[in-house]
Amino acid sequence: MDDSSVAERLVDAVESLSTDHKRGTRPIHTIGVGVDGYFQPSEAARSYCKAEHFQRPCVRASVRFSNGSGSPVQHDGWSDVRGMATRFHLSDGSATDLIAMTLPEFFVPTVDQFFEFARTAKPKPVRRESPWQKILDMLQLKIPRRNPPPGQKESPDAGAKSFADRHRFAQLAVVQTDTIGAPVSYARAAYHAVHTFIVTAPDGVRRPVRFSWQPVAGVCNTKATATAVDNYLRQELEERLGRWPARFMLMMTIGEAGDALDDPTQPWPAKRVRVVMGTLTLKNVAADQVAAAERISFNPCRLVPGIEVSEDPILRARRNVYEVSCQRRNGIPCPFNGS
Ligand code: HEM
Structure with missing residues (x-):
């Protein structure tokens, strides 16, 4: 089967995870909000990665925060994974994306196992x-x-748990999803890009790395006993940014020999070297939410010289998946740099 039909089937599988998916919207991470900001790399970043956004003093950034659910109905207070998709705008008009979520590990290491996971985790009453x-x-x-x-x-929890009972690799992500809760603010959650990427330094040294965003305001969830409120995250963000910008630090963890480079279900040992790569400052909720959130299309494989995908099969499959999903919902595709 060729890559594009695998991508079509993967998007079908993701669509099947929500019984109320609405055509024309994202099949997952459906509800979101677009935010404007800028990224400033750290001094250290310049010597670790030659990509443009780590070399210039400042680049414009667009961020879309989202609830993980594929439901078109807003349920901010429900326990759910959250997403943070970031686009770094480069000097020649091109862009590079970094897609992250509040789970540090993914559910499956291969595309075939994702199909099985999606079949098992179909929503049940x-x-x-x-x-x-x-x-x-x-x-x-x-x-x-x-x-x-x-x-x-x-x-989907019951199905996900029965999948994890049969597959040890899924246990970490399933247990974390079960207890993840709801953040008090999109700006008070940590987000992980999950996969391994390969970065190249200006001196040519190549390193396997994993990226994550740490909120400067700290991580804070709503109380587990709080009554779920359906819609507060966007308003909270508007009020927060009206008072003061929100900031995230981009952390890069460097892998070592023996670490899982092609398996997003496997954590790396906690003592690995972590480098602060820069600060993202969020200024305001974007005025045009259709362009900044609804129709925009992010892609984890939209990279620039200095950052490459690893051998991780899930990461590689996602390139076409996000393109197909964008076409299905009539989104605005962002061309791949130089391809
Ligand atoms: C086989 C694995 C996966 C499949 C099939 C898949 C599928 C999708 C699809 C179809 C979309 C909607 C894209 C669009 O219409 O623009 C999406 C969005 C998203 N996915 Fe995945 N995904 C996978 C793995 C992951 C992983 C590992 C992460 C962790 C970083 C992730 C995080 C996100 C986020 C944050 C969004 C929302 C992006 C936005 O705001 O535009 N996904 N995914």
Whole structure:
């Protein structure tokens, strides 16, 4: 099967994860908000990566924050993965993207396993546990199941858990998804680009790295007991940026011999060297949300000289997946640099 039909099938699989997916919208990370800002690299970044946005003093950046769900209905208070897609605008009018999410690891290491995961994790009706059942669970030393937030009628969680029971590699991501909660602000979550990339320094040294964004304001979730509110993240961001810019530090972790370079389900040891690559400053929620969030198309493989994809098969497959998804929803494609 050729790459483009694999991509079509992958987008079909992602669409099948939401029962209320609306044509013309993203099949996942559907609700989002576009923000304007700029990126300033650190001194250290200049010696680690020759890519333009790490060499110039400052580049313009566009960011889209999103809820992970493919539902077209806004559910900010639900426990969910969040996304942060960043576009760095370069001097010749081209661009490079960095797509990150609040999970540090992915569910599967290969495309075939993603198809199996998507089949197993199809949303199923969620059952509320009665108080008596919770007491019974505790008496039997079982962890009582958390009730779904008000309004949630179905969820992929049961299927994802049964997939993780059969596949050890999925356990980290599934457990983290189960407990992830909701951030008090898009600007108070840490986001991870998950895959390994290869960066080349001005002296020609090539290093395997993983990128993540750390919020300068610190990570903070809503209380687990808080009643889920459907729509607060965009307004919170508008108010926050109206008072003061929000900042993120771009961290780059350097891999060492023996680290998993082609498997996004595997964490690297915590003691790896981390370099602060720069600061992203977010100024305002974009005035034109159709152009800045709804129709824009990010792509994890839109890279510039100085950064390359690793051998990770999921990362490589995503190049065509995001193109196909953009075409299906009539988004605005952003041409690949020099291709
Ligand atoms: C086989 C694996 C994956 C598939 C099939 C997939 C599929 C998709 C699709 C179809 C979209 C909508 C794109 C669009 O219409 O513009 C999307 C968006 C997104 N994905 Fe993935 N994805 C995968 C893995 C990942 C991973 C590993 C991450 C972690 C960084 C990720 C983070 C995101 C984010 C943050 C968005 C929203 C981007 C935006 O705001 O435009 N995805 N994904």
